[in-house]
Amino acid sequence: MTTPSIGSAASNARFEQMFPTLTSVEIARMGKFGEPRRYRDRERIVESGKPGAGMIVVLSGHVAITQRDGLGHVSPVVEYGPGQFLGEVGQLSGRASFVDAHAEGEVEAIVIAPARLRRLLTAEADLGERIMRALILRRVGLIQSGVGGPLLVGSLHMPDVMRLQSFLTRNAYPYHLLDPTVDAEAAGLVAAAPTALKGLPWVVMSDGTTLHNPTEAELARAMGMLAERPASALYDVAIVGAGPAGLATAVYACSEGLSAVVLDARAFGGQAGASARIENYFGFPTGISGQALVGRAFAQAQKFGAEVMIPCEVKRLDCSRADGLLALELEGGARVRARSVVIASGARYRRPSVADLQVYEGKGVWYWASPIEARFCAGQEVIIVGGGNSAGQAAVFLSGAAENVHVMVRGSGLAETMSQYLVDRIAAAPNIALHTRTQLTALEGSPETGLEKVRWRNEEAGLDHERDIRNVFLFIGAEPATAWLSDCGVELDKAGFVITGLPVNSSASPLETSVPGVFAVGDVRSGSVKRVGGAIGEGAQVVAALHGFLTGARQSTA
Template sequence: MAADDTPTINRLTATAYAFPRQEQTFPTLTSLEIERMRRFGEPRSYGDGEALFETGKPGPGMFVILAGHVAITQRDGLGRVTPIIDQGPGQFLAEIGQLSGRPALVDGHAEGEVETLLLPPERLRALLVAEADLGERIMRALILRRVSLIQGGAGGPVLIGAAGTMARLQNFLARNGQPHHVLDPETDKDAADLVARYSVSRAELPLVVAPNGTVLRNPSETALAMALGMIGGKKHDKLYDVAVVGSGPAGLATAVYAASEGLSVAVFDSRAYGGQAGASMRIENYLGFPTGISGQALAGRAFNQAQKFGAEMLIPVSIKALDCSKTSGAFALATDCGHTLRAKSVVVASGARYRRPEIDNLDAYEGRGVWYWASPIEARLCAEQEVVLVGGGNSAGQAAVYLSAHARKVIMMIRGGGLGASMSRYLIERIEATPNIDLVFNAEVIGLEGAETLERVRWKSRLAPDEFSLDIRNLFLFVGADPATGWLDGCGVEVDRGGFVLTGKQNGEGNRAVPLLETTVPGVFAVGDVRSGSVKRVGGAIGEGAQVVAALHGYLADAGSPSL
């Protein structure tokens, strides 16, 4: 497509998306703004048809178009290409992933000769901080573009399988802000042909077809992340000032405040940013949001904010062990990717893992009818069905209210005789006012049945020997969580009887004052739900994440070693 002589406009193709807030998503920079950006970038030229960036390959940063036009298209795993937009002089090419050079989600090809200004990720972040007004416009556009790509539903990996088998991977991709779409081989010929070609058994579903054509059979979240380039392939030899293990509200707050104050920060999480709070459909008692905010929205904002200030987000990466011997002069963190990373200090923000109650056949139905969270994905599966939800805390109450808007009936089973001791009053009142939520007290689920997915739930009263069964296809478990501290074994970090990390105790270094959030190992701190005595609220976790940064500065100053 040749460039024309008319003023630059955003020319959406016939199959393109209806982008919300068009002018904010694709703004045109003035010549003065481009001049202000030149000190952050370097000129790059491209010939007709040449790729500036490609789906699945690490993005080089943000391009500002000085002359010519670039066609942006989205490609999925089945080779289908969807035109998105044509951009010309004065416009910039990037989305939020380019703050950290993550794999591109779209393809960009030159249409004719193209002249650009390339801002690598570190220079893009410097621009956002140094040029506040301009940086705000760019940041908003980067976020809106990612949102539009997710909502478009045309590119990214393709998940193939029955609806009840794909929720696990759908949730993983959605929680990590990865565009994707799903196909059912029962109704889609392309999907059926692919299943037949690979002779896939039902146990191997869902299939996942990555944008580069790689086909995975019922992959783990880690295997899928590696196929998409989310992790792997990059060595992290740098000595970090701070390693934050866990990216729930506490870990994200630590990352934002530490990185914004100039510390080099690496953040790890085994699944997705946001932690358990990220799975909450509505948080109504967090300061400043009178109408409530979803955990995913709150965590997503913090995640982007941390990247803006330069924190490296290594997700999904699990820390398997922490070596506190400091034989190399720093803490060593062993990952499930086979790498070892070094940091001068460590913040334990690993939160808690969903508790798995003693239920017969539970593991056979996890991800196939048994869920530990309630998102729009599960809500669609429950449309006009009866569901069982086990639990009596705030998370259970929020999930019950949310699901009641989708399911025909929500049966809440509570081990105790009431809700008053474990749930906020506003949630109790809302549950009592919702006609399709039934409360069953002194009850527990004891067994699950079904062929390939959940079909029946067996339960009993805790006050009588009788057993009952219900035809249920979706069971939600909100029965609390256990601290995720196994990776600290052998490091000397003390925990209480429940496994939560003790902080603020004298650590044997003479008269040294021990910060409130420091563990029994100097240089290792704990914040949020994993810490013994924490209030187990989003607001409290964020407060501790901010508070620990002062202690980090103090410890690093005492250590006397400059950042590398």
């Protein structure tokens, strides 16, 4: 068994961008942001699974980067020499390393801690651009090659394997999958531990620690995804939701000097992160995947110093201001204090009233369409329920893998709910069939094998249909994620979306809620346009209101 190496990027045209060699003048400019350090021959500089010291610029000597996969295998990755630097985008926020680094001979270096690295990136624009591009491309290379990150042991078709893959992929973390049905070493591991067979999938960390079918939160803790945060931490703004609206708020707030923390229960990107291709977003004439767009925003937010807590579920907003501040109560009892709060928790797709639907969630019923799900649709028939842009993007994307795609809507067509470019694309695709006035009526299968059969009814013709279909994708409107606001005084509309623009005071912002200092942006806000561009625009717009509120609050307490 071998693990792909990021060193294979040597054949890539972007290799020089991933591993640039800095000039002596550039290194001198970086020196004021770091501290000199010497390492002995064979001294460990970075340890996999543990936070590093930051970005390390090699002045003399060489540093060998290797990967440990948790099963005792050590593989070479790349070697750095004078003028090169160690690190990837995780160093912006002090996250755990995916690889090991050892000195090859005596090494002299400059160590730039995460906070000072962020200052370097903004203070030295041209140099910062080169460094930032390299850090991002290295993370992309790790993900594409499977270098670093945990080992997943389990069958490719296991729902829990897909669940863990989706979690890691959506959060831009590398991993490597060992399927015991095709990999001899993985099969040997399973055979040697028969009592643990029911515990598949396993997640094996670089230090050999093995987790048996962990939850996302358990996996995140083991991987060090959540950085240590002092209980006394205080932020200018706490942003609930890391979708486009929340990330935009973080980017613009932090770039203008505010301290911000972003919290999300699952992954950055929200529903936009699951969009296969967005073709009507300003500035991208050839289109861009949702994951690529929000991935850039996520890196940008970290560059400007936003603290990101994922996965982190907010249970309640405390507006009592017992200490003059707002507070978010988290799962597990911890609290996050802030002077203001931006609600960007978005909306989730509704579930149709079909019996046993939850039995098949993650086992044939999906609420997003990514390459992970698409590989199970190759040569098959699939159903997409919904008439909005997300449904249209999924239909176009899956038509490239599936034999036939059935798009089902309750209305008479798509024109009123979907962008025209998607309507045209669907009409032109020979393997996409549109079913109007149609609803799902039943799902059949078993909890073990997943979805096997689907029934639906055409209300206009009064006809019922049944087909052997194993994958159904649901995009049928949104329910706001506002349950955590139930007792804090934030006013909601009849559907549960947050009402803004109320006359809280004489200078109320159009994005401020009924509680002063609490704002709402994006899909969760009543009356918002429910588009990626609109969410990003509101995230930028709310920062001016934050400045106004915070300035007024400081003056009132002066």
